[in-house]
Amino acid sequence: MRGSSTGRDRSRAVALPVLLSAVVLVTAGRSADAPDTGGAVSDSGSVTVFAAASLRDSFTELARQFEQENPGTRVVLTFAGSSDLATQISEGAPADVFASADTRTMARLQDDGRLAGDPVDFASNTLELAVPPDNPADITSLADAARPGVKTVVCAQQVPCGAATAQVEELSGVRLSPVSEEASVTDVLGKITSGQADAGLVYATDVQRAGEAVLGIGVPEAADVVNTYPIAFLTDAADPDAARSFVDFVAGPEARVVLEAAGFGAG
């Protein structure tokens, strides 16, 4: 910019950065009612939890109970796929606690040096066959889902539920030929509830949560393929004490009741 600019020009040039900073400041807060824990100043009494999408209902309830038992402490929850959350944490997202739907993703963060201490396994999940309520393809077993003409949907091998699916196939000797390999178990469930697919392998907790929308069919071999959910608090936690007590709470007996009601097994 040349020195000939007028005062008005200059004030406009100044106004832009001010305006932009204002936009960033206004939008950077996570939500209007959530205190910001991302700053350098320790904001005691607030825990930001990043949790796997399958934990949404249970953790919402657990956070409510935790807040009740610890007045003045707020739990701020964010739910997404474990892998997405791990990537966000690696890129510097301000999380205090991370609960993953598999040990592999947690190990990735541990290798990155993001965990304060070892993760605790607090829940487990197994696969089940889900079919639309009217069961149009007459599925009663995993072998039925492998019949030609049956539209079966599974998770892709790259995601935890897909890795578990491959193990179940191996244990049972049933070779599925899926019409789709989804990137998330939610997408598998969606294809069943909408009636697009005849059958799909999802978690027992998904079947429980879907209620009337799907019919669950147990797969004996799936009992041996257990997906473990670890939880850990992070090195960057703004309030390590609050983060640690939330982790202890989730791994404790009160939380067990809530998790079992949602269909989770022991950790």
Added chain:
Amino acid sequence: MTGRALPRWVLVLAAGGALFVILPVVAMALRVDWPNFLALVTSGSARAALLLSLRTSLAATLLCVVFGIPMALVLARTSFRGQGLLRSLVLLPLVLPPVVGGLALLYTFGRRGLLGGSLNAAGIDIAFSTAAVVLSQAFVALPFLVLSLEGALRTAGTRYEVIGATLGAGPWTVLRRITVPLVLPALVSGTVLSFARALGEFGATLTFAGSLEGTTRTLPLEIYLQRETDPDAAVALSLLLVVIALVVVGIAHRVRPLGSGAVARGVRAGG
């Protein structure tokens, strides 16, 4: 810099806007594992996804051209009750989140959808097929063609068409010799935009068509999946998609001057 002088703050804001778009692309390029780039983008699954993406996007673009040109003509050259409402509805996919578009397609063409039963009776089952991908892409890409073409038709006006008609040209001749040449640049850029939008389609495909290598897993879906386990592959494929998009847009800009020439010729022929 040549051209008319602009207030300095316009340049500052424009530079800010350009940086906002360019910086993320640069940041992505910096993350690429360059020594393995070629191996990453030519792996079996990457090739299958790229080929599927190009095939389906071309098919979707063809659908957009076949149905979009008549739609734009009707919107620009006729007037009837409820036209404004119809225009808003046709442009709806532009503002709908793609996932919502996918759900809407599911409720229409899905096995339990509005037309699902009739399609089934006719022996057509598009669930989890490549056709479902093409439908998703055409659904989100169509408004781009209609919008740019309708705008060009309105700007071009009906002057030459009226003169052509008074000189004895029939509707088909007027359309072929005057209207289409006049708006050819917009038609080309609208077509290219549709193609680019189809290429980037993700949400509707994921919701409506599923994800299976070689059948429904397009490049964006492959990137989404690879990101789970192989971020390097995801970044490399993302950059590939950016390069393809740039090439496509670049081609569109090269075609434009030719298009303008055609307009001039069309106008002379028509006049």
